[in-house]
Amino acid sequence: MDKNKIIIFDTTLRDGEQSPGASMNTEEKIRLALQLEKLGVDVIEAGFAAASPGDFDAINQIAKATSKIRVCSLSRALENDIKAAAQAIAPAKFQRIHTFIATSPIHMEFKLKMKPDEVIKRAVAAVQYAKTFTDDVEFSCEDACRSDVGFMKEICEAVIGVGATTINLPDTVGYRLPNEIYAIFKQMVEFIDGRAIVSAHNHNDLGLATANTLACIEAGARQVECTINGLGERAGNTALEEIAMVVKTRNDHFSPLYTDINFKEIYPSSRLVASITGIEPQPNKAIVGKNAFAHESGIHQDGVLKHRETYEIMKADDIGLDKNSLVLGKHSGRHAFKDKLISLGYELDEAQLQVAFEKFKILADSKKDVYDEDLRELVNDEFMGAKTKAYEIALLSSNGCNKGHASAAVTLNHDEILLSDSALGNGGVDAIFKAIDRISKVSGELKDYQVKAVSKGKDALAKVTVKVEFEGTGAIMGHGLDVDTMLASAKAYVGALNTYLASKK
16 A cells, blocks of 8 residues: 555545535436446445445446446445345446444433444444455444544454554544544554554544544545535535645645645546536635635735746646636537547547537527637536437427416427427426426426526526426435526426436336
């Protein structure tokens, strides 16, 4: 093992997906997994196999689709969980099972209702069973940073003795300060003494996830568990892009430590996660926020123009962000379009390229200038969502009204049959959704609706994200993209409907 390498363990598909409203379907998870592979992530926690058949299937499909990345499934310290994890990751070239049990007094007493010696016995049995499926087994002391260090040494000694190769010490509730977590990790790293890799998994409840993870690295942790854009439960997890760029930018401090992250894939990865989940990084988010490389102050602007490093410690193109992004128009050809997509990190097969090019031509006819962000959203939108599209929009007409009800008439293509209906609603969007419900005979309840301009100008693409609950199911996400906001809204709603129908099958 290279003692200077920081292993990047990405849990966007597991802990990130637990962020409220961030659920993804299987096709979206596969796309993200392939992007994480391009990003240079070492381990991907693809999900929690025992949680649901959908999670199991997604992990299994990711295991089949990837070839360079180590695919991991989380499991409780239970035989059924571990067996499900092993079966889900079985097709992967590189495999890991990640099993955990709580070790803090409050968790052992109130959640597990187990004595410390029972917890150790359960942990040992879990690692032993996991080792029958793979040599790479990670063990986590849940709520480690509120656990007694003496007890953690005892349980870690036991699980390392039966083959655990990575020991994860998560700050599950984001409680610790950097100096405190440094002291905990320093003790544990010295105790483990190279017999296993020590891993940090920090939550951001107090806004300290990145600072705490850096403290863990300085104390000797050589794996960090993080998510794209800092997604995760409650206030989120350590942001992958922040750790990677801190280690790179402050090489003077962290050398000879390094990561294998392909930095130019950071921004494309961030945009893909935002597109899939509908959760945009806040504008002032470090590294990937839209203001991260913006300067409004006249003094700052003057300084940057004279010498960039006066106010910028990183370059936008370091993370794959090209700020000079005006590129294509309606006269651009297929070859130029393909070259641009490649420069943005998209490698489509010929069939996908043709579909994307046709969509681009339609877009270019209705929009004077096509920007990089337009192209990213166009490709992401076209190849996200359910593979089988039960319904597609053929025609849409909507009429707003400042008094009374708006109306909408919708025609959907369903198995090459055109179905039409109309409805009244409290606004044009409501009328469109009700008309779609009448055609599909599936009742949807809108839980969330977001619309944003993808780029700039009066003709900017509208990106609509909806979360809809169909027939009592959990909220399902849909995405729609068009220069017409009403049409983008209809596409988003139909996208959610198609995902729901595909999940039923």
